Amino acid sequence: VMVTSRMNKIFDIDENNFLVRVQPGVIVSDIHRRVEEKGLFYPPDPASSSVCTIGGNVGECAGGPRAVKYGVTRDYVLGLRAVLPSGEVIQTGVSTAKGVAGYDLTRLIVGSEGTLAVVTEITLKLLPKPEMIKTMAVFFDSMQKAAKTIAGIMKEATIPRCVEYLDESCLDLVKDTLSFGLPKDIKAMLILELDGNVSSVEKDADKIKRLCYSHDALDVLVAKDQTQAQKLWDARKALSPVLYKIAKNKINEDIVVPIDKIPDMVHVIQEIQKTSGLKVVSFGHAGDGNIHCNIMYNKADEDELERAEKAVDKLFNSTLDLGGTITGEHGVGMTKLKYLEREIGATQIELMKGIKKVFDPQNILNPDKIFH
Structure with missing residues (x-):
C-alpha cells in the first residue's frame, strides 16, 4: 500500500487565473476552506469531504451533491504531475482554460483507480464563490412522488446545485439529528440547494417551492440560516x-x-x-x-x-x-469487476487492457482492479 497522506501541501492559490495547485494528500474540505477564504469556489463535495483526500477523488473521479450543476472531479482537473511505474515523471494537461495538444492523458488518469500512474501534484480549476446559497427540505408521503418531483424540477424549473433524496429508512436513522420535527406520514425527503446572485436565487427558490407543492409535497422548509442548513447536510453525510x-x-x-x-x-x-x-x-x-x-x-x-x-x-x-451505469463515482475495483463486461463489452475491455499494458507493462500498480 502506498500512502500519500504526508503529501498534504496546498502550494499556491492563483486568484487571477482561478487555479489551485495541491498535493494528493490534501483533505478536500481543506481545499474548500482555503479557496473560499479568497472568494473562490471548488465545487466537487463528496459526502466524505472532511476526511477524503484530493488524490483519492482524482483516482475515483468523485462527485458529490453539487455534481448536478457543476460536474465531477474530472471537470476541474486541469493538469497532473504523475510518476509512471517505470519511474519516469510526466506532466499532463495545462494551466489554461483550453488546451488540446495531443491525447488527453489527464482525463485518462482521472478515474483510473490508481492503475496507470501515481499522482503527486494536481492543478485544479476554481470558480468565483457564489453570492448566495439557499437550502430547502421538501417532504413527501411516497418515494414515487419525490422521484417524479426530481424529474419535474430538472425539466421545468432551474438547475439547483444539489438535489439529494433520503428514503423512509434513512429518515428513521437521522431524524434525531435534525433541528426540526418531521411531518406525519413522511416517506421521503429531498434536500435542495440553490446558489448564485441574490435575486436569481430568491426567484428560483419560489419557483421550485411552487413546483414541489404541485407535485403533492407535504411541506417545504427553507433553512432560516446557515446553522439549520448545516444540520441538514450533517444528517445526510452521517448516513453511511x-x-x-x-x-x-x-x-x-x-x-x-x-x-x-x-x-x-x-x-x-x-x-x-x-x-x-x-x-x-x-x-x-x-x-x-x-x-x-x-x-x-x-x-x-x-x-x-x-x-x-x-x-x-x-x-x-x-x-x-434502464440505460444506466453500474457505478457513478465509487469505481469498479474488485467488487464490480465481474459486472463490467455487461456494461461496456469485451472489445472496450481489451482496449483498456492495452492501455494498462502501455502504462504498466509489469502490472505493478493496483493489479487485478477493474479487470483481470
Whole structure:
C-alpha cells in the first residue's frame, strides 16, 4: 500500500487565473476552506469531504451533491504531475482554460483507480464563490412522488446545485439529528440547494417551492440560516456510518440512471426489498440520477449472503436495462469487476487492457482492479 497522506501541501492559490495547485494528500474540505477564504469556489463535495483526500477523488473521479450543476472531479482537473511505474515523471494537461495538444492523458488518469500512474501534484480549476446559497427540505408521503418531483424540477424549473433524496429508512436513522420535527406520514425527503446572485436565487427558490407543492409535497422548509442548513447536510453525510444500526454488513452500490428513469429505479429498489426480504436503504444525488443503494445483511449468514448477491444482480441488470451505469463515482475495483463486461463489452475491455499494458507493462500498480 502506498500512502500519500504526508503529501498534504496546498502550494499556491492563483486568484487571477482561478487555479489551485495541491498535493494528493490534501483533505478536500481543506481545499474548500482555503479557496473560499479568497472568494473562490471548488465545487466537487463528496459526502466524505472532511476526511477524503484530493488524490483519492482524482483516482475515483468523485462527485458529490453539487455534481448536478457543476460536474465531477474530472471537470476541474486541469493538469497532473504523475510518476509512471517505470519511474519516469510526466506532466499532463495545462494551466489554461483550453488546451488540446495531443491525447488527453489527464482525463485518462482521472478515474483510473490508481492503475496507470501515481499522482503527486494536481492543478485544479476554481470558480468565483457564489453570492448566495439557499437550502430547502421538501417532504413527501411516497418515494414515487419525490422521484417524479426530481424529474419535474430538472425539466421545468432551474438547475439547483444539489438535489439529494433520503428514503423512509434513512429518515428513521437521522431524524434525531435534525433541528426540526418531521411531518406525519413522511416517506421521503429531498434536500435542495440553490446558489448564485441574490435575486436569481430568491426567484428560483419560489419557483421550485411552487413546483414541489404541485407535485403533492407535504411541506417545504427553507433553512432560516446557515446553522439549520448545516444540520441538514450533517444528517445526510452521517448516513453511511449509521446504516450499521440496521445490519452488521452492507453492500453499497452507486448506480446511475437517466433522470426520467428515477421513478422506475425507485420501484425496482422497492421490489428488490420485497423479494430479497432484506432491508434496502437508498439515498443519493438524485439530481443527476446517482442513487446510493445499500443492501443490508449479515454476511456470516449464508442464506442472507446469497439473497444479497442475487439482489445486487437484480439491481445492476435493472440499472443497465434502464440505460444506466453500474457505478457513478465509487469505481469498479474488485467488487464490480465481474459486472463490467455487461456494461461496456469485451472489445472496450481489451482496449483498456492495452492501455494498462502501455502504462504498466509489469502490472505493478493496483493489479487485478477493474479487470483481470
